[in-house]
Amino acid sequence: MALLLVVAMVLSVALGARDVGWPEIVAALGGQADTIGEAAVTSRLPRTLLAILAGAALGLSGGVMQGLTRNPLADPGLLGVNAGAVLAIVIGLAWFGIEDASLYIWTAILGAGLTAVAVYAIASLGRGGATPLKLALAGAVTTAALSSLTTAVVLPRGDIAGLVQSWMVGGVGGATNDQIVPVLPFLLAGLVIALLSARKLNLLALGDEAATGLGEKVASARAMAAVAAVLLCGATTAVCGPIGFVGLVVPHACRLLVGSDYRWLLPFSALGGAVLLTFADVTGRLVARPAELDVGIVTAFIGAPVFIWIVRRRKVREL
Amino acid sequence: MNEPLRSDPPGYATAWLARIRRERARRRWRVLAALLACLLAGVVLTLMLGQSLTPLVTVLRVLGGADVPEAEFIVRELRLPRAVISALSGICFGLGGVAFQTMLRNPLASPDIIGISTGASAAAVFAIVVLSLSGPAVSIVAVVAGLGVALAIYALSWREGVTGARLVLVGIGLAAMLQSFTAYLLTRAPSWSLQEALRWMTGSVNGVQLEQALPLLVALLLFGGLLLSRSRDLETLRMGDDIAAGLGVRLTATRVIVIVAAVGLVAFATAVAGPVAFVAFLSGPIAARLTSRNGSLLIPSALVGALLVLLGDYAGQFLLPARYPVGIVTGVLGAPYLVYLIIRDNKSGGAL
Numbered sequence: 001m002a003l004l005l006v007v008a009m010v011l012s013v014a015l016g017a018r019d020v021g022w023p024e025i026v027a028a029l030g031g032q033a034d035t036i037g038e039a040a041v042t043s044r045l046p047r048t049l050l051a052i053l054a055g056a057a058l059g060l061s062g063g064v065m066q067g068l069t070r071n072p073l074a075d076p077g078l079l080g081v082n083a084g085a086v087l088a089i090v091i092g093l094a095w096f097g098i099e100d101a102s103l104y105i106w107t108a109i110l111g112a113g114l115t116a117v118a119v120y121a122i123a124s125l126g127r128g129g130a131t132p133l134k135l136a137l138a139g140a141v142t143t144a145a146l147s148s149l150t151t152a153v154v155l156p157r158g159d160i161a162g163l164v165q166s167w168m169v170g171g172v173g174g175a176t177n178d179q180i181v182p183v184l185p186f187l188l189a190g191l192v193i194a195l196l197s198a199r200k201l202n203l204l205a206l207g208d209e210a211a212t213g214l215g216e217k218v219a220s221a222r223a224m225a226a227v228a229a230v231l232l233c234g235a236t237t238a239v240c241g242p243i244g245f246v247g248l249v250v251p252h253a254c255r256l257l258v259g260s261d262y263r264w265l266l267p268f269s270a271l272g273g274a275v276l277l278t279f280a281d282v283t284g285r286l287v288a289r290p291a292e293l294d295v296g297i298v299t300a301f302i303g304a305p306v307f308i309w310i311v312r313r314r315k316v317r318e319l
Numbered sequence: 320m321n322e323p324l325r326s327d328p329p330g331y332a333t334a335w336l337a338r339i340r341r342e343r344a345r346r347r348w349r350v351l352a353a354l355l356a357c358l359l360a361g362v363v364l365t366l367m368l369g370q371s372l373t374p375l376v377t378v379l380r381v382l383g384g385a386d387v388p389e390a391e392f393i394v395r396e397l398r399l400p401r402a403v404i405s406a407l408s409g410i411c412f413g414l415g416g417v418a419f420q421t422m423l424r425n426p427l428a429s430p431d432i433i434g435i436s437t438g439a440s441a442a443a444v445f446a447i448v449v450l451s452l453s454g455p456a457v458s459i460v461a462v463v464a465g466l467g468v469a470l471a472i473y474a475l476s477w478r479e480g481v482t483g484a485r486l487v488l489v490g491i492g493l494a495a496m497l498q499s500f501t502a503y504l505l506t507r508a509p510s511w512s513l514q515e516a517l518r519w520m521t522g523s524v525n526g527v528q529l530e531q532a533l534p535l536l537v538a539l540l541l542f543g544g545l546l547l548s549r550s551r552d553l554e555t556l557r558m559g560d561d562i563a564a565g566l567g568v569r570l571t572a573t574r575v576i577v578i579v580a581a582v583g584l585v586a587f588a589t590a591v592a593g594p595v596a597f598v599a600f601l602s603g604p605i606a607a608r609l610t611s612r613n614g615s616l617l618i619p620s621a622l623v624g625a626l627l628v629l630l631g632d633y634a635g636q637f638l639l640p641a642r643y644p645v646g647i648v649t650g651v652l653g654a655p656y657l658v659y660l661i662i663r664d665n666k667s668g669g670a671l
Contacts, residue, residue, distance in 0.1 A: 073488070078495070122657055133484045137427035140491045141600070144432065145657060148596055148650025151521060156641030244495060293503065300499035307492035308475055311485055 046177050051281045051295070052274040053180065054236045055246055057187050059273020061232035062247020063254070063266050064194050067201035068225045069120070072252070072310055073132045075303075076112075076233035077244025080142035084115025085237035087146045087153070090164055094157050101182040105238045109186070112234035115142060116226060167241045183235045190231035191270070197225040198262040205260070243296045245303020246273050246280075252310060276302070343613050350610050354622040358406065361629045365402045366394055369637065400529040404591060405632050405645070406625040407535045408524070409598060410543070411588035413624020416599025417606065417616050418546055418581040421553050422574065423483040429600040430585045433490025434497060436594035438468025439586045441497040443593075444504045444519045458534060458590035465586025468493060469578055521646030522595030524632050531591050538587035543621075546580040549573060550615040596650030598627050604656070627652075 058076060065074035076082050088111020092098040098107060122138040123131075154164050200221035203211040208218050233247070254268040277295060280302060284293035366378045373390050381387050381394045416429040430436055442464030446452040452460065472493055476485040501519065546553075552573045555563045564570050585599060605627075606619035627649055635643035 078491070118657070122660060125660060133425075133487060134427070136488055136491050137425065137432065140432045140494070141427050141653065142657060144596060144600075145650065145653035148521065148647055149654055152643060152647045152651050155643060155647065294506070297499040297503045300495055304492045304496035304499075307495070308489050311488040311492065312475070312478060 046180060047281070048278060050180055050239065051278045053183070053187060054240045054243065055250075055273040055275070055277025056270040057190065057232040057236045057273070058243060058246040058277065059250035059269040059271075060191065060194050060266055061229045061236075062249075062273070063251035063262070063269035064197065064201065064225050064229040064232075065247065066251050067205060067262055067265075068222060068229065069135060070205060071132050071135050073136045073248065073307070075245060075248035076229070076237075077242060077246075078136060078143075078248060078307075079116070079139035080119050080146060081112045081116045081230065081233055082237045082242035082244065083143040083146040083150070084118075085109070085112040085234045086242055087111055087150045088114075089238060090150050090153050090160075093160050093164070094153050101179075105183055105186055105235050108238035109231060109234035112237065113226075113230045115146065116230055118142065179239055183239050186231055186235035190228050190235065193224060194228035194232065194266055197221065197228055198266050201225060201262040201266075205262070241296065243277070243299055245299045245307065246277055248310075249299075249303050249306045250276055252306065347610055347614050351619060351622070354609070354619060354626070358622055358625050358629070361626055361633075362402050362406060365405075365629060365633050366398050368633070369393065369398060400527050400532070401524050401632060402629065403529065403532045404524050404527045404535070405628040407532055407539060408588035408592040408595065409602075409625035409628030410621040411535065411539055411584040411624075412595060412598040412628070413602035413606075413620040413622070414539075414543055414546055414617055415581040415585035415588070416601075416624070417603035417620035418553065418577050419599075420603045421616065422556055422577050423487060424557060424559075425483070425487065426604050427600075428483070428487045428490075429603070430581060431594055431596060431599045432494070433487050434472060434492075434494030435465055435469055435490070435582055435585050436589045436599070437494045437497040437501070439465035439589035440519045440594045441501045441504070443590060444501050448504050455534070458531075458587070461590035462538075462583070462586040465582055465589065466579070468497070469582040473578065519593050521644060521650055522589075522593035523644030523646055524592050524628070525644060527591065535587055535591055538583060542580040542583040542587075545576060546584070547617060549576055549580070550617050553577060553617075554615055592628070593644075593646060595628055595631075596646045597653040597656075598624050598631075598649050601627060601649070601652060601656060 062075050065076065065079065066072060068074070085108040088107045089104065092104070092107040098104055119135070119138050119142050122142065123135040125134075150164075154160065200216060203214055203216045204218065204221060204225075206214070211218050211221070236243070250272040251265060251269045254265055254272050258264040258268050277299070280298040281295045284295050284298045363375070363378070366382075367373050367375055371393070373394055377387055377390045378394055381391055382399075412431075415435075416431070419428055419430050419433070420426050439461040443457050443461040445464075446457045446460040450460075472486060472490045475493075476482070476489040478485070505519075552563070552568045555566055555568050556570075556573065558566075560570060588595075602620040602624035603616055606616050606623045609623070610616070610619050628645055631648040631652070632645040635645050635648040639648070
């Protein structure tokens with residue numbers, strides 16, 4: 001197991017490093033839209049950085065959500081948390097005219113948090129608590145309702161419609177360092193809290209009674225993990241728009257590699273998310289040349305089959 | 320409730336039960352009649368009201384075929400197709416939605432959530448953007464794709480039989496993928512205006528023609544009839560697969576018929592009006608509240624669906640500050656419904 005861990009670490013570091021190299025290779029080979037390869041590479045550096053940060057945040061957030069809800073189908077996109085962040089931002093833009101970057105992020109986090117609570121409440125209705133089925137359905141329904149609300153807010157406002165439309169698909173294109181810097185503290189805070197909550201997630205995985213018996217305060221552990229997940233995906237959505245499925249796929253892949261100990265799983269999920277999103281971004285650039293496919297579309301095409309695979313496995317209820 | 324049964328002679332209990340049954344049947348008919356009356360009133364009102372008011376007498380004369388130059392165009396060309404298509408597609412969505420919800424025993428598992436309308440709309444966008452089709456050809460593609468997606472969901476969730484839970488989850492996964500596909504197609508069609516894109520993302524009855532009502536009507540008669548013929552089996556399925564099988568319902572056959580009929584209804588309606596958000600999702604639960612869950616929900620939900628689309632379209636056109644397509648109005652209604660679900664549960668601890 002220890003050997004497997006080392007191999008996995010080397011692999012994911014190597015893949016991550018090679019990912020960083022990808023844009024340069026592509027630019028050198030194609031030269032594409034830009035005249036000078038160097039200029040292309042310079043403009044791609046912040047983009048790659050953002051893909052890595054966003055991927056790590058989403059992977060981590062998905063891992064925390066899966067542990068928190070003891071549910072293999074949890075993902076910030078599928079559960080509607082990203083849609084909540086989007087609605088909050090759109091309302092902020094349309095009605096309150098927010099422009100300040102950090103206000104922007106706070107708004108997204110607020111929306112994400114409220115939605116997370118609401119979806120969990122809807123899923124917990126009725127008998128049996130929040131089963132994977134009910135959680136996924138509640139997320140899908142909430143996403144649909146929130147997107148309608150978002151459109152309703154945007155539609156009469158021609159001035160922001162174009163901006164919102166392009167941002168809502170989810171992409172890391174056109175990122176600048178100025179955009180990235182304000183989210184860094186939020187992501188860092190989310191990362192620290194998430195990693196601190198790893199031990200608690202391990203205890204929660206044993207079941208609420210067992211966790212209580214082992215001296216864990218279940219409610220506060222949940223709250224702490226939820227804060228981390230919401231911070232991470234809310235801040236990411238504020239910059240990149242809603243990107244789904246990264247948080248779903250990555251923790252599952254990592255679980256195959258490192259097992260289900262959250263102290264290992266969470267750091268690996270962060271690395272894996274960075275790898276996946278960077279790959280997805282590069283794929284999106286290659287598939288639809290000379291145009292670009294937004295990374296949110298690519299991750300949905302990668303993620304949905306994985307989602308169906310997880311559902312088809314016999315042990316959907318176990319985690 | 321058990322007291323009279325225990326203390327009174329058996330004959331009295333039978334009579335008592337019969338009286339309760341009669342009473343419930345009567346209440347059901349009253350609700351149905353009220354819904355039908357509302358629907359008729361809604362149709363007439365949307366024919367009369369708009370940017371300008373057309374008196375009822377004029378509307379009736381135009382519908383009767385009389386020559387009324389000042390109102391003919393408005394009523395016959397602008398308002399009538401809208402009203403007819405809204406009502407028909409609403410009926411289709413309502414029927415299809417409640418059939419799925421009943422069969423899968425989950426009020427959240429409606430065809431617009433588990434990917435069927437999404438499949439139909441993705442195919443329609445594909446037909447228009449990539450294949451440059453128009454008119455009835457688009458509808459055919461949408462219907463075929465709706466059925467194809469349903470088949471794919473069914474096949475992908477097959478594993479020593481199909482369970483409702485797996486069906487729903489696979490559907491959600493496919494829906495997410497298809498939504499991305501639609502988004503991708505729409506980014507490839509830069510000449511498209513936001514309004515036109517919205518039609519296929521959320522549904523709208525802007526600019527519909529009366530000729531489009533005919534295929535919808537045929538589909539409604541065919542698939543709706545098929546569904547109604549299974550309404551008894553569908554009701555039995557509510558008690559659970561095992562009990563239903565024990566009571567003599569052929570599970571697989573019923574499931575396939577219900578799925579085909581419901582998907583057909585939803586796909587035809589989507590081909591005309593786009594995936595009008597949440598009509599399929601909301602009709603069943605609203606109908607259940609209105610009839611106090613009393614007898615089959617198929618017809619009540621059909622009427623509720625028609626009312627939702629009709630009034631949603633009217634509100635979107637004239638009552639709200641901006642002009643919204645009907646799908647946005649009905650979609651927004653979904654949010655308070657979800658909140659209501661949470662509040663109701665907190666109060667009563669009831670089951671979903």
